[in-house]
Amino acid sequence: MSKQPVAVTGIGQTKHVAARRDVSIAGLVREAAQRALEDAGLDWPDIDAVVIGKAPDFFEGVMMPELYLADALGAVGKPMLRVHTAGSVGGSTALVASNLVAAGVHETVLTVAFEKQSESNAMWGLSLPVPFTQPLVAGAGGFFAPHIRSYMRRTGAPDTIGSLVAYKDRRNALKNPYAHLHEHDITLEKVQASPMLWDPVRYSETCPSSDGACAMVLSSRERAARAPHRPAWVHGGAMRSEPTMFAGKDTVSPQAGKDCAADVYRQAGITDPRREIDAVEMYVPFSWYEPMWLENLGFAQEGEGWKLTESGVTELDGDLPVNPSGGVLSTNPIGASGMIRFAEAALQVRGQAGEHQVDGARRAVGHAYGGGSQFFAMWLVGDEPPTS
Amino acid sequence: MTDVLSAPLVVEFPFTRSLGPVQSAFLTGLREQTVLGVRTAAGKVLVPPVEYDPETSAELSELAEVGATGTVTTWAWNHEPRRGQPLDTPFAWVLVRLDGADTALLHALDVPGPDAVHTGMRVRIRWAAERAGAITDIACFEPAADDGAPLAAATPHSGAFEDPLTGVTLPARLDYTYTPGRATTSYLNGLKERRLIGERCPVCEKVYIPPRGACPTDGVATAEKVEVGPSGTVTTYAIVNIKAKNLDVEVPYVYAHVAMDGAGLPLHGRIGGIPYDQVRMGMRVEPVWKDGNDYPDHYRPTGEPDADYDMYKEQL
Numbered sequence A: 001m002s003k004q005p006v007a008v009t010g011i012g013q014t015k016h017v018a019a020r021r022d023v024s025i026a027g028l029v030r031e032a033a034q035r036a037l038e039d040a041g042l043d044w045p046d047i048d049a050v051v052i053g054k055a056p057d058f059f060e061g062v063m064m065p066e067l068y069l070a071d072a073l074g075a076v077g078k079p080m081l082r083v084h085t086a087g088s089v090g091g092s093t094a095l096v097a098s099n100l101v102a103a104g105v106h107e108t109v110l111t112v113a114f115e116k117q118s119e120s121n122a123m124w125g126l127s128l129p130v131p132f133t134q135p136l137v138a139g140a141g142g143f144f145a146p147h148i149r150s151y152m153r154r155t156g157a158p159d160t161i162g163s164l165v166a167y168k169d170r171r172n173a174l175k176n177p178y179a180h181l182h183e184h185d186i187t188l189e190k191v192q193a194s195p196m197l198w199d200p201v202r203y204s205e206t207c208p209s210s211d212g213a214c215a216m217v218l219s220s221r222e223r224a225a226r227a228p229h230r231p232a233w234v235h236g237g238a239m240r241s242e243p244t245m246f247a248g249k250d251t252v253s254p255q256a257g258k259d260c261a262a263d264v265y266r267q268a269g270i271t272d273p274r275r276e277i278d279a280v281e282m283y284v285p286f287s288w289y290e291p292m293w294l295e296n297l298g299f300a301q302e303g304e305g306w307k308l309t310e311s312g313v314t315e316l317d318g319d320l321p322v323n324p325s326g327g328v329l330s331t332n333p334i335g336a337s338g339m340i341r342f343a344e345a346a347l348q349v350r351g352q353a354g355e356h357q358v359d360g361a362r363r364a365v366g367h368a369y370g371g372g373s374q375f376f377a378m379w380l381v382g383d384e385p386p387t388s
Numbered sequence B: 001m002t003d004v005l006s007a008p009l010v011v012e013f014p015f016t017r018s019l020g021p022v023q024s025a026f027l028t029g030l031r032e033q034t035v036l037g038v039r040t041a042a043g044k045v046l047v048p049p050v051e052y053d054p055e056t057s058a059e060l061s062e063l064a065e066v067g068a069t070g071t072v073t074t075w076a077w078n079h080e081p082r083r084g085q086p087l088d089t090p091f092a093w094v095l096v097r098l099d100g101a102d103t104a105l106l107h108a109l110d111v112p113g114p115d116a117v118h119t120g121m122r123v124r125i126r127w128a129a130e131r132a133g134a135i136t137d138i139a140c141f142e143p144a145a146d147d148g149a150p151l152a153a154a155t156p157h158s159g160a161f162e163d164p165l166t167g168v169t170l171p172a173r174l175d176y177t178y179t180p181g182r183a184t185t186s187y188l189n190g191l192k193e194r195r196l197i198g199e200r201c202p203v204c205e206k207v208y209i210p211p212r213g214a215c216p217t218d219g220v221a222t223a224e225k226v227e228v229g230p231s232g233t234v235t236t237y238a239i240v241n242i243k244a245k246n247l248d249v250e251v252p253y254v255y256a257h258v259a260m261d262g263a264g265l266p267l268h269g270r271i272g273g274i275p276y277d278q279v280r281m282g283m284r285v286e287p288v289w290k291d292g293n294d295y296p297d298h299y300r301p302t303g304e305p306d307a308d309y310d311m312y313k314e315q316l
Helices: A025-040 A086-102 A139-155 A161-173 A188-193 A255-268 A289-296 A305-310 A334-350 B020-031 B182-192 B309-315
Strands: A006-013 A049-054 A080-083 A108-116 A196-199 A211-220 A232-241 A279-281 A363-370 A375-382 B007-018 B035-039 B063-066 B069-078 B091-098 B105-109 B122-127 B138-143 B167-178 B197-200 B224-227 B232-240 B253-260 B267-271 B284-288 B298-301
Touching (some): A006 A025, A006 A334, A025 A211, A080 A086, A086 A211, A086 A232, A086 A363, A139 B232, A139 B253, A161 A188, A232 A255, A232 A334, A255 A375, A289 A305, A334 A375, B020 B063, B069 B105
Parallel strands (some): B105 B138
Antiparallel strands (some): A006 A211, A006 A232, A196 B232, A232 A375, B091 B105, B232 B253, B253 B267
């Protein structure tokens, strides 16, 4: 049996902030899910199954969210399952939900991802005192900074490229009411003057720590026909993984990321991503990952990604806007960040992105990675249903 | 087989939780010796309260006060109380349906033995002397006389209290016995002799250091031991400017990937013996050992000419 077309008929996000002290975790996920249902014109009984994702357990200390959150997500009497893939989890959660519809298992699936970083400390979660190991560096920034230096060496990129990305994403965030950081007085000079945390990673080139949730309703073609708003259609989706460290790993442009993108393009019939894709929401927690992923995902030849950034191609008004929402650099509830990328891609092709809408976007990519460049998830959505 | 190392690993963190309106009212109520439930559209009173109706998924907000007496709906005897449990003498775990409630609350019942507890028995709350807004504000339940009177119904409650609790801290602790396995044990034994000993994959012939007992690419066990070094090449690095809690090192310092000669992938270490801003990709280094520390304390320049990029570009 061939795959059934999958439509994104509802999207909901919370306003991402440093701390949502007014709600419980249940209240937070509920808010995003309720907004997605309203967007899809549905009520809780219309949902067939719920697929939930969150960051690794130690990041906020909720070990079984699928159990605790079943009531809040209307999952009683329905299948509910949880997806784990570190920072890429929001993307892979959406793909698992999408596959349930594509396979004809369910007609309408609610998928939700969240994190309340204010209730824990991700830096602590990444630095457990494992016996017989030698602590060398703490946090994700320290881990990824050497990879960024490798990229700079490999490509000869000027060392200002990262600041251009951060300046762009923070300005894009000003057009996105859901973004966490709204730095109205941001300037390129301020980004470039911010302190080096893990040289070559500056403070203003790192993601914030956010509380937030994102939800989507994914529907079969038949159900999508009843949706009140124009849906986005899934044209391709893939996940790939590889070990964090192995002999021969390309830490700058991991093979799993390349394979993931190639699989998505094959499914979607894309042969020239740079020309055929109108907007990209990629997972850029540290600014330099924009040029790195531009190459990894096939938007630029190896060594050329930074030139797209430098020449303004990835700006909101460029011909390949990257992270029009402001991206992970402006909003990072880790467990939800991947799903926000996927949802923002769908908003673009639905024409619902508001002030950060890319004019005429018909095909958009949502992308996430996680672990030590270990998990990759990506989808491509379009404004029309797939023809094959 | 040689002895494999093991050591305790304690993972401990004081997670904080925002309560939201329903849990805030419930826990603040306990502090004030008032037990609140929440009423569903079907008229049921759920105690403890939940934020969303388990049957209809509707958001719930109508609070109701229930009694401090109730009826045991089922129970289990706890012969040996553990650390952190409500009582330190043997007790019954009970589900208690408080008067006016439609669901039962889990707690402890203080009775001398299993013969003194039965389903259907009447019990009452014994409040803790000091209350902070937690389920432990109910110290436990104790037997109550069954006067045969009709049970009181729940009464509406606004949920409003002075100085409401809006968040709680929930310390979590996991105690593991951590065993790193054969390969790491062997690696650590090498470090004690100040030798860096990896293991070669029989298929791809790459030398894994630290060894993990298997090659992640070929999926086969590694056994052949190979000493790497004595020198290596800095393949990439970061200058760390922020102090980490678990690290007793002055900043700034250089955290680097070091490809030891003969190794198939870089290991990670600190660079010393040179100002941090003079560290270079391609710099040749060697480990510096210190007493009382199994791992090399840091790696320092050997003074050899820098390695050519092409020699190490596969090990960034």
